[in-house]
Amino acid sequence: MSGRLERRYARWLRCYPPGPRRAEMLGTLLECAPPERTRPTVREAAGLVRHGLRARLGRPASTAVVVLATLVSLACGLLGAAAAARVGWAFAPALPAGDSLGATVFPGLRVWGGGDAEPFVPSADGETTEYGYADYWVNNFGGTRDVRAYAEGARDRLAAAGWEIRGDVFYEEDVASDTPIRTAEFWATRDGLVLSYTGTHWGNRASYDSDGAASFTLSRSAPAWLAVAAVAGGLLGAPAGWLLTGWASRRTMGRQFRTATAAALGWMAVLLTSFSVLIGGLWSWQPDRPGDEPFWLALRALTGEVGWVIAGLGLAALGAARLRVLIPVAAVLIGAAGWQSAAAAASCTPSGPPAVLPAADVAYSRLARVYVAQDATPEQRNLAEAAMGRVWGTRGWSFHYDPTDGQYRYAYCDGGRLAGDSGMRVPYFWEIELSSPGVFPALEAEVGGMPGVVAVRHGVPYQ
Numbered sequence: 001m002s003g004r005l006e007r008r009y010a011r012w013l014r015c016y017p018p019g020p021r022r023a024e025m026l027g028t029l030l031e032c033a034p035p036e037r038t039r040p041t042v043r044e045a046a047g048l049v050r051h052g053l054r055a056r057l058g059r060p061a062s063t064a065v066v067v068l069a070t071l072v073s074l075a076c077g078l079l080g081a082a083a084a085a086r087v088g089w090a091f092a093p094a095l096p097a098g099d100s101l102g103a104t105v106f107p108g109l110r111v112w113g114g115g116d117a118e119p120f121v122p123s124a125d126g127e128t129t130e131y132g133y134a135d136y137w138v139n140n141f142g143g144t145r146d147v148r149a150y151a152e153g154a155r156d157r158l159a160a161a162g163w164e165i166r167g168d169v170f171y172e173e174d175v176a177s178d179t180p181i182r183t184a185e186f187w188a189t190r191d192g193l194v195l196s197y198t199g200t201h202w203g204n205r206a207s208y209d210s211d212g213a214a215s216f217t218l219s220r221s222a223p224a225w226l227a228v229a230a231v232a233g234g235l236l237g238a239p240a241g242w243l244l245t246g247w248a249s250r251r252t253m254g255r256q257f258r259t260a261t262a263a264a265l266g267w268m269a270v271l272l273t274s275f276s277v278l279i280g281g282l283w284s285w286q287p288d289r290p291g292d293e294p295f296w297l298a299l300r301a302l303t304g305e306v307g308w309v310i311a312g313l314g315l316a317a318l319g320a321a322r323l324r325v326l327i328p329v330a331a332v333l334i335g336a337a338g339w340q341s342a343a344a345a346a347s348c349t350p351s352g353p354p355a356v357l358p359a360a361d362v363a364y365s366r367l368a369r370v371y372v373a374q375d376a377t378p379e380q381r382n383l384a385e386a387a388m389g390r391v392w393g394t395r396g397w398s399f400h401y402d403p404t405d406g407q408y409r410y411a412y413c414d415g416g417r418l419a420g421d422s423g424m425r426v427p428y429f430w431e432i433e434l435s436s437p438g439v440f441p442a443l444e445a446e447v448g449g450m451p452g453v454v455a456v457r458h459g460v461p462y463q
Contacts, residue, residue, distance in 0.1 A: 004038055004039075005030070005033060005037055005038055005039065005040075006026070006030060008039050008040055009026055009029050009030065009040055010022075010026060012040060012044075012045050012048040012049065012052075013025055013026055013048060013052065014052075015048055015049050015051075015052025015053055015055075015056070016048075016051075016052040016055050016056070017055060017056045017058075017246065017250065021055075029044070053242060053246075054066070056242070056243065056246035056247075056250075057069055057245065057246045057249050057250075058246065058249050058250040058253055059249060059253060064263075065245075065249050068245060068263060068266055068267065068270075069241075069242050069245040069246065069249075070242075071270045072241040072242070072244070072245045072266055072269070072270060073238045073239070073241040073242045073245070074238065074241075074270075075241060075269060075270050075273040075274070075310070076237040076238055076240055076241025076244075077234040077235070077237045077238035077241065078234065078237070078273055078277060078299070078302060079237055079273070079302055079307065079310065079311075080233040080234050080235075080236050080237020080238070080240070081230040081231070081233045081234035081237065081299055082230075082233070082299040082300070082302035082303050082307065083233055083237075083303065084229045084230050084232060084233025084234075085226060085229060085230045085233070085296065085299045085300075085303075086299075086300070086303045087229070088223075088225070088226045088229040088230070089119040089120070089226070092119055092220055092223055092226070093192070093220075093223075094116045095115070095116045095117060095134050095193075095218055095219075095220065096193070096218075097114065098114045098115075098134065098136060098218060099111075099114070101136075101195075101218070102114065102136050104157050104158060104161050105136070105154045105157065105158065105197070105214075105216055106136075106138045106154075106214065107157070109138045109141075110138065111136055111137070111138055112136070112137055112138070112139075112392070112393075112439075112441070112442040113134060113135040113136040113137055113215075113392075113393060113436065113438045113439055113442065114134055114135075114136055114438040115134050115436065115437050115438030116134065116363065116364070116437065116438075117132035117133055117134050117219070117364065117436050117437060117438075118132040118364045119131065119132050119220060120132055120297075120300050121133075121366065128283050129280065129297055129300050129301065130286060130297075131194070131219040131220065131286070131289070132219060132220075132364075132436070133196075133217040133218055133219035133435075133436055134217065134218045134219075134436045134437075134438050135215060135217055135392070135393045135435045135436040135438060135439055136215060136216050136217070136218065136438075137213040137214065137215035137216075137392040137393070138213060138214050138215075139210065139213055139390075139392070140201060140210070140211050140212050140213055140214065144199060144201075144212075144213070144214040145201045145211070145212075147171070147182050147183060147184040147199035147200065147201050147212075147214070148169065148171045148182075148184045148199075150184075150199055150214055151169045151171075151184035151185070151186060151197060151199045151214075152169055152184075154197055154199075154214070154216075155169060155186050155188070155197070158188050158195070159188075162190060163188040163189065163190045163195065164188060164189050164190060165186060165187075165188050166186070166187040166188060166189060166290040167186060167187060168186065169184050169185070169186045170184065170185045170186065171183070171184045172184075175203075178204060179202050179203060179204050179205060180202070180203040180204065181200065181201070181202050181203070181212075182200070182201045182203075183198060183199065183200050183201075184197075184198070184199040185197060185198045185199075187288070187289070187290050189221070189290050192220060192221050192223060193218060193219070193220065193221065194218070194219050194220070194221050194289060194290060195216050195217070195218055196216060196217045196219075196289070197214075197215070197216040198214075198215055198216070199212075199213075199214045199215075200212035200213060200214075200215070208383070208386045208390075209386065209389060209390065210389060210390040210392065213392040215392055217436075222296055226296075230299065244314070244318065245266065247318075247321070248262050248266075248317060248318055248320070248321035249262075249321075251321040251322055252320070252321050258320050258321060261317075261320040262317045262318075262320040262321050263317075265313050265314075265316050265317035265320060266313075266314075266317045268313050269310050269313040269314050269317070272306065272309065272310050272313070273302065273310055276298075276301045276302055276306045276310075277298045277299075277301065277302065278298075279301065280297055280298040280299075280300060280301025280302070281295065281297050281298030281301070282298075285297060346413070346414075346416040346417075347413065347416050347417040347418065347419045348412065348413040348414075348416055348417075348418065348419065348422075349418070349419045349420065349422045350412040350413065350418065350422055350423075350426050351422070351425070351426070352426060352427070352454070352455075353371040353426075353427060353454055353455035353457060354411070354412055354457060356457065356458075357457070357458055357459075357460065361460060362437070362440075362458035362459070362460065363437065364437055365434075365437055365440075365458050365459060365460060366433060366434040366435070366436065366437060366439075367431065367432070367433065367434065367458070367459040367460070368431075368432045368434055368439075368440055368443055368456065368457065368458055368459060369411055369429045369430065369431055369432065369456070369457050369459050370384065370388065370397075370429060370430045370432065370443075370447050370453060370455075370456050371427040371428070371429045371453070371454050371455040371456070371457070372384060372427055372428050372429065372430070372452050372453055372454065373427055373428075373452050373453075373454050374425075374427060374428060376428075376451070376452030376453075377452065380450070380451045380452035380453075381399075381452065383450060383451070384430075384447055384450050384452060384453055385397075385430070387446045387447045387450060388430065388432060388443065388446070388447060390446060391439065391442050391443045391446050391447075392439075392442075393434055393435040393436060393438075393439030393442065393443075394432055394433070394434060394435075394439065394443065395432075395433040395434065395435055396432075396433050397430045397431060397432040397433070398430065398431050399428065399429075399430050400428060400429055400430070400431065401428040403418060403421075403422075403423025403424055403426070404423070407431060408423050410459070410460075411429055411431070411459070412426060414460070427454050427455070431459070440458050443456060444456045
C-alpha cells in the first residue's frame with residue numbers, strides 16, 4: 001500500500017473534527033483501496049468533504065444547525081470579502097493631480113479644487129456612502145453661464161483627449177422660481193477614472209452670493225484586481241464561519257441554555273449582515289454612475305461600526321459556547337476602551353487659534369474651521385458667511401461660540417478638555433464641511449484676511 005495514498009487520505013480526513021474517528025476511517029479506506037491506487041477518487045474526496053463538514057457540526061439529527069452553519073458561512077464570507085476589499089482599496093492608485101485635466105475642461109481659466117480623496121466617503125446627508133471624489137470648478141463668468149453650450153464644449157474637449165463620453169449632455173431648467181436654475185450634466189470615463197461634469201447657473205442672485213459654477217468631480221472605479229482580492233477573502237471567510245459554527249455546536253450539545261444563547265446570537269449576526277449588505281448596496285447605489293458596482297458599496301457597509309457589531313455578536317456566541325474564549329477578548333476590549341478614555345482626558349490651555357496641522361494629518365480631511373475674533377461685528381460675520389457660500393465645495397457650516405460644547409474641545413485641544421476659563425478668551429469659529437479635501441485652498445483664499453477673520457484651519461474629523 002502506497003504511503004502517498006495514506007497521506008492523501010489523511011489530508012481529506014481533516015474535514016472531520018479531531019478525534020479517533022479519523023484514524024478509524026483512515027484504516028478502513030486503506031483496507032478497501034485497490035493495491036494500485038495512489039490517490040483518492042473524486043467521489044471519495046467529495047464524500048469525505050461532505051460528510052466531514054457535516055460531522056463538524058455535531059447534532060446528526062438536527063437540520064437547523066446545518067441551515068445556521070450555511071448562513072453563518074455566507075455571512076463570514078461577506079465579512080472576509082469586505083475586509084479584503086478594504087485592504088485592497090487602500091492600495092488603489094491616488095487620484096491624479098488634475099492640472100492638465102482642469103486645463104482641458106476649463107481652458108484658460110483659474111481652476112479651484114483638485115487633490116486626492118479617500119475611496120469612499122459619507123454622502124452629503126450622512127445617511128449613505130458614496131465614492132470619494134475630488135471637486136474641480138471655475139466660478140461662473142459669461143461663457144459658463146450658458147451651461148448647455150459650455151458643457152457641450154467640455155464634452156468635446158474631453159472626447160478629443162481620449163475620454164469615453166457616457167451618454168449625451170443632460171440639460172434641465174426651472175425658470176418659474178424666484179431664482180431660476182439651469183443645469184447641464186454628463187459623465188465620462190478613462191483609465192480607471194470616472195468624471196462627472198455639472199454646469200449650474202442660478203438667476204436673480206444677490207451680488208454677494210455665487211450664481212453657480214462649472215464643475216466636475218473625479219473619482220476612482222474599482223481596479224480589476226480588487227475582485228480577486230474580495231473573492232479570496234470570501235473563500236477564506238466562508239469555511240472559517242462553518243468551522244466556528246461547528247466548534248460552538250459541538251461544545252453546547254446537551255446544554256440547552258448555552259445552545260439557545262449561541263444560536264440566537266448567531267442568527268442576530270446573520271440577519272444584521274444581510275440587512276447591512278442590502279441597505280449598503282441598494283440605498284447607496286448611484287445608478288447614473290458609469291460602471292458603478294453596488295457590490296463594493298455593500299461590502300463597504302460591513303467594514304465600519306456595523307462590522308464591529310457583527311464581530312461582537314460572533315464573539316459573544318463563541319463565548320456562550322465556552323466562556324474562557326470570551327474572557328480574554330472582553331479584557332482586551334475593556335482595556336482598549338479605558339486607554340482611549342484616558343487619552344481623551346488630556347487638557348490644554350489655548351490662547352488663540354490652533355497651529356497649522358501637518359499636511360499628512362489632513363490629506364483626506366473634509367473638515368475646515370474659520371476662526372473669527374470675539375469682537376467681530378455682526379456685519380463682518382455675515383460677510384464671512386457669504387464668502388463661505390461663494391466657495392463651490394462647501395456643503396454647510398455651523399457657528400460655535402459656547403466654550404462648554406464638545407466642538408471646542410476638538411477645535412482647540414484635539415478632543416481634550418479646555419483648562420480653566422481659557423475657552424472664554426479664544427476666537428469663535430465656524431465648522432465647515434467640504435465636499436473634498438482639495439476645496440480647502442479655495443476656502444482659505446476666499447475667507448482668509450477678511451475683517452474679523454483671524455485664521456482658517458484644516459481640521460481632523462471627529463473620532
